[in-house]
Amino acid sequence: MHPVIRGGRLAVYVAAWLPVAYALSWLLVDQGKLTWRVSAAVALPACGVYALFCLSAWYPCRALRPHAEPIARIVITHLASAVVAAALWAGVAAGIFGALPLTGSIAPALPAVFALGLVLYLLAVALYYVVLAVDAARQAEAREAEAYVLAGKAELRALKAQINPHFLYNSLNSISALTSVDPGKAREMCVQLAGFLRSTLGMGEKAAIPFSEELALTRSYLNIERVRFGARLEVEEEIGAECDGFPVPPLLLQPLVENAIVHGIANLVDAGFVRIRAHQTAAEGDRPEEMRIVVENSFDPEGQSSRQRGGFGLASVRKRIQAHYGSGAAIQAAAADAVYRVEMRLPLSGKG
Amino acid sequence: MMTAMIVDDEELARKLVREMLAAHPDIEVIAECANGFEAVKAAAREKPDLLFLDVQMPKLDGFEVLELIGPGVKTIFTTAYDQYALRAFEVHAVDYLLKPFNQERFDGALELARSRMGQPAPPPSDLAAAARPQKYLERIVVRDGARVHIIPVARLDYAEAQDDYVSLVSQGKSYLKQQTIASLEKALDPRQFVRIHRSYVVNLERVVKMEPYTKDSRVAVLSDGKQLPVSRSGYQRLAVLLGETL
Numbered sequence: 001m002h003p004v005i006r007g008g009r010l011a012v013y014v015a016a017w018l019p020v021a022y023a024l025s026w027l028l029v030d031q032g033k034l035t036w037r038v039s040a041a042v043a044l045p046a047c048g049v050y051a052l053f054c055l056s057a058w059y060p061c062r063a064l065r066p067h068a069e070p071i072a073r074i075v076i077t078h079l080a081s082a083v084v085a086a087a088l089w090a091g092v093a094a095g096i097f098g099a100l101p102l103t104g105s106i107a108p109a110l111p112a113v114f115a116l117g118l119v120l121y122l123l124a125v126a127l128y129y130v131v132l133a134v135d136a137a138r139q140a141e142a143r144e145a146e147a148y149v150l151a152g153k154a155e156l157r158a159l160k161a162q163i164n165p166h167f168l169y170n171s172l173n174s175i176s177a178l179t180s181v182d183p184g185k186a187r188e189m190c191v192q193l194a195g196f197l198r199s200t201l202g203m204g205e206k207a208a209i210p211f212s213e214e215l216a217l218t219r220s221y222l223n224i225e226r227v228r229f230g231a232r233l234e235v236e237e238e239i240g241a242e243c244d245g246f247p248v249p250p251l252l253l254q255p256l257v258e259n260a261i262v263h264g265i266a267n268l269v270d271a272g273f274v275r276i277r278a279h280q281t282a283a284e285g286d287r288p289e290e291m292r293i294v295v296e297n298s299f300d301p302e303g304q305s306s307r308q309r310g311g312f313g314l315a316s317v318r319k320r321i322q323a324h325y326g327s328g329a330a331i332q333a334a335a336a337d338a339v340y341r342v343e344m345r346l347p348l349s350g351k352g
Numbered sequence: 353m354m355t356a357m358i359v360d361d362e363e364l365a366r367k368l369v370r371e372m373l374a375a376h377p378d379i380e381v382i383a384e385c386a387n388g389f390e391a392v393k394a395a396a397r398e399k400p401d402l403l404f405l406d407v408q409m410p411k412l413d414g415f416e417v418l419e420l421i422g423p424g425v426k427t428i429f430t431t432a433y434d435q436y437a438l439r440a441f442e443v444h445a446v447d448y449l450l451k452p453f454n455q456e457r458f459d460g461a462l463e464l465a466r467s468r469m470g471q472p473a474p475p476p477s478d479l480a481a482a483a484r485p486q487k488y489l490e491r492i493v494v495r496d497g498a499r500v501h502i503i504p505v506a507r508l509d510y511a512e513a514q515d516d517y518v519s520l521v522s523q524g525k526s527y528l529k530q531q532t533i534a535s536l537e538k539a540l541d542p543r544q545f546v547r548i549h550r551s552y553v554v555n556l557e558r559v560v561k562m563e564p565y566t567k568d569s570r571v572a573v574l575s576d577g578k579q580l581p582v583s584r585s586g587y588q589r590l591a592v593l594l595g596e597t598l
Contacts, residue, residue, distance in 0.1 A: 166432045166433060169432035169450070169451050169452065170362070170432045170451065172452045173362075173364075173365060173368065173432065173451035173452040174362070174364045174365070174452070175452075176491060177364040177365060177367050177368035177371070178364065181364070181367055181371075198363060227364070228362055228364065229362070230362075230363055230364075266361070266408065266410070267410045267411075268410055269386070269387045269389070269410045269411060300410065302502060302504075303410070303411070313426040317403070
């Protein structure tokens, strides 16, 4: 929509033309040696016509954006339009003068009328570019605000999906049982659970954390599950010291370990193990140096959830490493001999 | 006096139920079980009045345990999952306790159990079918004395009706289960299993060919050479299905 017609600006626009009409009258008096009355009689309708002309300058302005078109082309186009418009305006003024029963001549004033027309047209062009710039800035602001809201929503969704509510309910049930059996242990588990929730909720905001932090989160998760599962859960760790500072996207390891428990240990009658290994490997052939993280767990091959052992956790981790590392990273899952194994390979030179 | 069994794979959860039962001297805990197999065995041996039953457990879930134990025992489910509540009441559970629960809620469940004690057991319903309203069976559980067999449906070759029982044939062995063939048919995925005869449901993947038998009937030949009769309407059902899948 035309910016002058928008939001009651038309009255302001018309009012702005009154001093222009006065200026034109003055030109006619000064250059054409006409009387004020005659000048005004020509200037008012001429300005009315030219006000409409200048409105039309909006459309080439909108079509020719400075960032999309060469500047020279924009300048030439508007200058040419200005020349045509100003010439037409001078013609209109002469026509109005000729149509009125008046004596004298307007011809000596026409160069000045042409010059004024040129200036007015270019002023209108400048004004429209200001309007366009303001509009663009507003839109960008709105987009940014929208993106911010969307990002917040996405984060919330991710967190909701990340913390398994049944993990919480079962942990609370364990605490409830411990309050009489072993109050000290109940308190200890409250602390562990709070620590786990605090770090999980805080991690959503970060793009990357040191691997040691992710490992600490995973360990506090495992400590809680150890209370629930007791001797049924055996945890083994083999972590290279060189991995500690390696930046990884948050919640990379913990969901895999949670899968290992939910789809592995929880379905076993006897004890089962969760094994976490991490180390860096040297460059080998066309393979650059990388970090390798392996999560293995025992599972019941005849168990219920054999079809969905990878589950939601694996899909979300896969998505997260793809977003973070692109095609440089890989994640593979395989089951063999009652052991489920997920291996991740993350390039050391990837985006940190 | 009532006898009770606590079935939960988490030791702390069992301890909690036991502790809450301390306020009820009329209830005696006769067994604690950490998985479904143990529960089925113990229930067959001890015949408890009341069962505290978790849903998600190794080997057999709570619903499968109940199916194998049969009606008769009053059941209170204890689970962290709220999505099984509907299923629980379809299998005539006394109550459904969401973990964590308090003594008051627990007492209320026991009150309900006591009030139902004198009542006869509800008629044996098609537990397997009722318990899984949306999806088809993935495995069939069969009890043979104190032993429990789990047959994944992919390994089921065919089922044959035998009065009130069905004989389930899988990898050369057959298992007898108290169920009608109609209810079994309903619980199985109709894209994989077809009722080819009044007395037979067959796994489509096992059928290698069809041969004429009499003027009006045919036989289906399975991959192991076994021949099953196919009725006229059974053949029509088969033709529709094969027309769709081929």
